[in-house]
Amino acid sequence: MKRFVLKKEPVSKPEYAINYASLLNEAQLEAVMHDEGPGLVIAGAGTGKTRTLIYRVARLIEAGADPNRILLLTFTRRAAREMLDRASSVLDERCRKVRGGTFHFYCSQLLHQYHEQAGYPQNFTIIDTADAQDLLHMLRAEFKFDKLKTRFPKKSTLQNIISASINRQQSLYDIVESGYDQFLGHIERIETLADAYRQYKEQHRVMDFDDLLVRTIELLQNETVLEQVRGRHEHVLVDEYQDTNAIQAELVRLFTPANGRVMVVGDDAQSIYRFRGADHKNIMRFPDLFKGAKRITLEENYRSTGNILQVANKLLEQAREKYEKKLYSMRETGDLPALVKTADTREQSRFVVQMIMNLREQEISLGETAVLFRNSRDSFDLEIELNRRKIPFIKYGGQKFSEAAHIKDVLAHLRVVINPADALAWNRVLTLIDGIGPKTAADLLNWLESAGNPYELASSGILSDKFKTGLLGLSQLLIDLKQNELTPAEALSQIHAYYKPVCEKKFDDHPKRLKDLEAFEGIAVNYRDYAQLLEELALDPIEATAVETEPGKEDEAPLVLSTIHSAKGLEWSHVFLIQCLDGVIPSGYSVDDPDEIDEELRLLYVAVTRAKDMLYISYPVLQHGSFGDVFTKPSRFLEGMGEQLLEPWLLVDESELPAASLPSASATALPATARGSNGQAAGDEA
């Protein structure tokens, strides 16, 4: 029955098991069914972007595409996993065979596979941001730049500058001039360091995150490799395209097969990674890069109530650079988002906790609620309050679990065993020993390079009584780890035992950290060998910083605390946005650059559009600083919003309320709605 007339007929249904037309709106359907040539989907927040991608994957497979030859690039590995999970439940298990992951992950796969052409050993190691910083720290000491009279950038700043220079494809000078002008006097030293850093990485055959992308582009200059790589992609799909930078855009171009089957999805109004070189205009330049790209726009929002979208649209109106679309809510109007002014941070925390407890009584579970903030530290006070009230929560964003000092300490021991040439890990391991500082460690390292057996530390020439015992202990541990073939979990448990006293001495909060280590051993059970554990951890660090679970209630999904950046692509029924202050959002660092201000505005836009049913924006009037209290102003972005957009809530002291309204309470504040008695506000129900 295969007929050459098929093309002329309306989209044929009988071929598909899934009835796409009934499950998707017109624009979504168009994106899912799009066949030849490049496609660009501009999808506003909550317009079913992910849904469209999922159904497209299913549709392509149904149409006969080999799942293995579909490449799905996402921003995080979590997003890739979720998408393929959902696609599998929509269609079937074939969807799991889709190639996918982050740009970094896919590049690292290619580089391992074509290591010869790339000029690297098969087992090159990937260093994460913290390693890169440690390396710069070491180099800075080597060049004696740490003993200068004028202020020199600290290691994290140095790493930021170097990485920005690569990702934004600008010279170090330009980066320093535009963002770090206080260090312009040191520009030559910074250039020296960046050069030494690059050399070290080449000599030791390690790559940082940026190298993974840059080296892949270099690799694909090889025509044979390029043909092979392209040849294995039948379709390329890219999510969150607005957050790609020029390097990633080039990768997409290189990955795309000759048939031009590439589809990218994104929202220029949600571009929030400028600092990493992303340019929200990139997505609009896609048609220049891929001629004849079909453009599809999704504007119907299924997520948020009308009132929430009004606030979102009002935010975008303030942008200097206009965005082309406006969101239309497909839902009811809903309640007005709340604007809550609190006396100080403590009161804000108590307000949030109180509201969350009230919501829980109204059958809105913790898992349907999230608290968002600009900076990771903005939730510190709230975390204390949540702990006090025994409310389980999980925090995303900020420092990662596997980047915490104590976890890195433990991992360094593993790294030394896998790769005795890993100077960074040695440095870390050695300086943990009492009596060994940077200098002695460097001397020992020097000796190590010529040593026959690097683990027989005791035979080194420079043994002093001061640290002899410690060094012997370390030697013992490393030999144990090397000789007995242990699983990663067993090895970690050995290291844990060795590290325990060190940890107790080094950290005041050792009980918490030792508990983390136990949890880490549990996680390590899932890994085959040391090397796999280390590489996966570098590319996909364990995101959650702290999980606090109340015993017995483990099945209830915990409350989510998240930075706005980490909340991208997610949604919750009720969303609290705390610390909505001028100087926080927009960040105080961005106020003199209009482009940066626009980015902060988009950030706020992302935060607001995470909410499905109700949004609470709060800010404290007074902040307790180290120099005394400081009066603060709400975010400038909220200024133009009248009471018809945001409803001001008053916090009423408990003592002024009828006794019944609060079940258990210390001096907790309670919101009262200005709308009178019918309000949904907390406390009214119970």
Add this chain to the structure above:
DNA sequence: ACAAATACTATTTTT
């Protein structure tokens, strides 16, 4: 000369 203890200060966001 180097390590350890203490005081101070400046703080984004992520692969």
Add this chain to the structure above:
DNA sequence: TAGTATTTGT
């Protein structure tokens, strides 16, 4: 809070 500068101690 953690990273850095300064002081104290061995």
